[in-house]
Amino acid sequence: MQSITIEEFLKLSDKLPVLDARAPKEYAVGRIPVAQSFPIFSDEERATVGTAYKQQGHDPAVLIGLDLFGPKMSEFVKQANKLAPEKEVLVHCWRGGMRSGAMAWLLDFSGFKVYLLQGGYKAYRQYIHQQFERPYKLLILSGFTGSGKTDLLPYLPEQHQQVIDLEGLASHKGSAFGSIGMAAQPSTEHFENLLGTELLKLDSTKPIWLEDESISIGRAQMPKPLFDQMQQSPVIVLQVPQKLRVQKLAEEYCRTDKAILTTAILKIKKRLGGLATKEALEAIETGDMEKMVEIALSYYDKAYTFELAKKQHVLQLELQSINPEENAAKVLAFAKQHQLI
Numbered sequence: 147m148q149s150i151t152i153e154e155f156l157k158l159s160d161k162l163p164v165l166d167a168r169a170p171k172e173y174a175v176g177r178i179p180v181a182q183s184f185p186i187f188s189d190e191e192r193a194t195v196g197t198a199y200k201q202q203g204h205d206p207a208v209l210i211g212l213d214l215f216g217p218k219m220s221e222f223v224k225q226a227n228k229l230a231p232e233k234e235v236l237v238h239c240w241r242g243g244m245r246s247g248a249m250a251w252l253l254d255f256s257g258f259k260v261y262l263l264q265g266g267y268k269a270y271r272q273y274i275h276q277q278f279e280r281p282y283k284l285l286i287l288s289g290f291t292g293s294g295k296t297d298l299l300p301y302l303p304e305q306h307q308q309v310i311d312l313e314g315l316a317s318h319k320g321s322a323f324g325s326i327g328m329a330a331q332p333s334t335e336h337f338e339n340l341l342g343t344e345l346l347k348l349d350s351t352k353p354i355w356l357e358d359e360s361i362s363i364g365r366a367q368m369p370k371p372l373f374d375q376m377q378q379s380p381v382i383v384l385q386v387p388q389k390l391r392v393q394k395l396a397e398e399y400c401r402t403d404k405a406i407l408t409t410a411i412l413k414i415k416k417r418l419g420g421l422a423t424k425e426a427l428e429a430i431e432t433g434d435m436e437k438m439v440e441i442a443l444s445y446y447d448k449a450y451t452f453e454l455a456k457k458q459h460v461l462q463l464e465l466q467s468i469n470p471e472e473n474a475a476k477v478l479a480f481a482k483q484h485q486l487i
Contacts, residue, residue, distance in 0.1 A: 147254040148261050152273045155236060155263045156346070163230045167239040167249045168267065176335030178238070178270055179343050182229060184222075186215060186245045208244070215248060222249065223256045230258065238263035238270070271335075274342035278369040282350050285486055286376055287477070288358035288454065289384030291321065291446045292391030292439075294468045295357050301474035302355055307487070308348045309355045315340045318364030321446060322413040325364060326402055337366040353487050360453070380459045380486055382477060386468060392443065394468050396435035404430050407438065417445050 150158075156178075165184035166173050169192040173183045187195060191214050199207035226235060235258055239246035242265050250260045263269065287295050296319070302309045317331045318324040325331070332340065348354055356376060361368045368376075399407060407430045415423045422441050429437040454460065463480045465473055481487045 147250050148259075149242075149264050150261050151264055152269045155238070155261065155270075156273075158236055158261060162234055162236050162261070164236045164238070165226070165229070165249065166267070167237060167245045172240065172267075175333050176271075176339055178267070179340060181238075184225070184229075184237075184249070186222075186239070186249050187211070211244070211248075219252055222252060226253055226256070226258065233257055234259040236261045236263065238266050240266050241268050242266035271339075274339055275369070277342045277345045278338075278372040280345075280350055282345075282372075282375060283353045284376055284379035285353050285355050285481065286358050286379050286381040287355060287384070288381050288457075288460075289386065290388075290391060290450050291443060292395045292468075293384040293386040293465075294394065294470055294473060295384060297468070297470035298474040298477065299355065299357065301471050302478070305474070305478055307355055307478070308352055310341070310344045310348075312341070312357055312359050312363060312368075315344065316363035316366040318366065320359055320363050322410045323399070323407075323442070326399070326406055326410070331364050331366055334365070334367045337363075338369055341369070341372075377456070378458060380461065380484075381454075381457050382480060382486075383454065383460060383462050384473070384477075385462055385464045387466070388443070388447075390468050392436050392439045395439045395443075399439065400433070400435045411438070411442065414442070414445055417449075418442075 159178065159180050164178055164181040166177055166181040167184055167186045169185050169187055169189045170183060171189045173181075173185070177183075195207050195211045195214070198210050227233070229235070235253060237246050237250045237253065237260055239249075242263055246262055246266060250262045254260045265272075287299070289295050296311070296313055299309050299311055313319050313324075315332075316337050317328045319326075319328065331337075345354075358376070358381065359368060361370070361373050408427060411418070411423060411426045411430065418426065418441065422444065426438050426441040429435070429441065461480070461484055463477065465476060467473065478487070
């Protein structure tokens with residue numbers, strides 16, 4: 147059994163299984179993205195040991211923990227053999243304490259080569275937060291809702307550009323309609339883990355493209371240090387004719403259940419006003435998606451204009467189509483013209 151730093155742990159995590167010995171609830175809130183849940187205690191068992199520790203002290207709690215751990219030891223070894231047939235694993239818990247220590251001891255005793263994370267998941271979280279404090283050369287892609295910013299992002303890496311899809315990581319498109327067609331959102335904690343992992347893959351000395359976002363992407367919160375850097379970074383604004391934006395969004399939403407669209411409109415009811423809300427709901431009911439989109443954009447375009455006014459380094463790029471591949475090429479040519487890349 148070998149205790150290693152978070153940097154060493156993450157390097158090995160590319161090729162070895164990572165076993166997270168924390169309880170399922172802890173794992174669900176946030177985890178090292180490649181880690182597999184391998185809890186030494188269930189949520190209920192963890193609560194029992196924790197209560198005993200508070201009420202009776204260290205030694206009685208340890209004995210209760212051993213009583214719970216003992217009957218499951220052979221099953222843990224069997225599971226580990228399936229997950230790590232080469233018998234080499236990485237193990238961690240919350241602080242690198244008794245839970246991961248016990249699991250590491252068991253697997254080491256059973257013939258595994260075990261690497262134990264110093265400081266546990268807590269050390270990992272500290273390391274992830276450090277990534278948001280580092281300086282980056284960010285390029286921000288902005289534009290009114292429906293401009294096709296997200297659609298063109300996948301074409302940038304084809305031209306050797308570094309990209310992070312914030313909406314993809316947050317599983318939300320950043321508006322009242324943002325959850326439509328997306329998987330359930332991660333917690334803010336796990337969103338940070340995913341984002342930090344992406345940053346670690348990239349070269350911080352070269353430009354990194356990000357889509358312009360609010361500090362909240364649905365329920366997920368952007369790390370403030372990185373968000374503040376985004377606010378100070380060059381912004382390329384895609385200027386796409388409203389007619390094309392309306393057509394694009396209407397086509398996307400015509401396949402969406404009317405009840406979902408109704409819920410989205412009601413979320414911005416106060417901002418739209420009573421009459422506009424009534425007209426939008428009627429448009430949904432009659433299937434007039436273009437009218438519904440036009441009404442919603444009246445709010446989102448105003449909000450975007452207000453936020454854009456806060457930016458310091460803004461460049462406007464006029465586009466006459468919403469073809470993502472063509473627009474990606476134009477964005478890169480524009481960035482080169484202005485010596486951003």
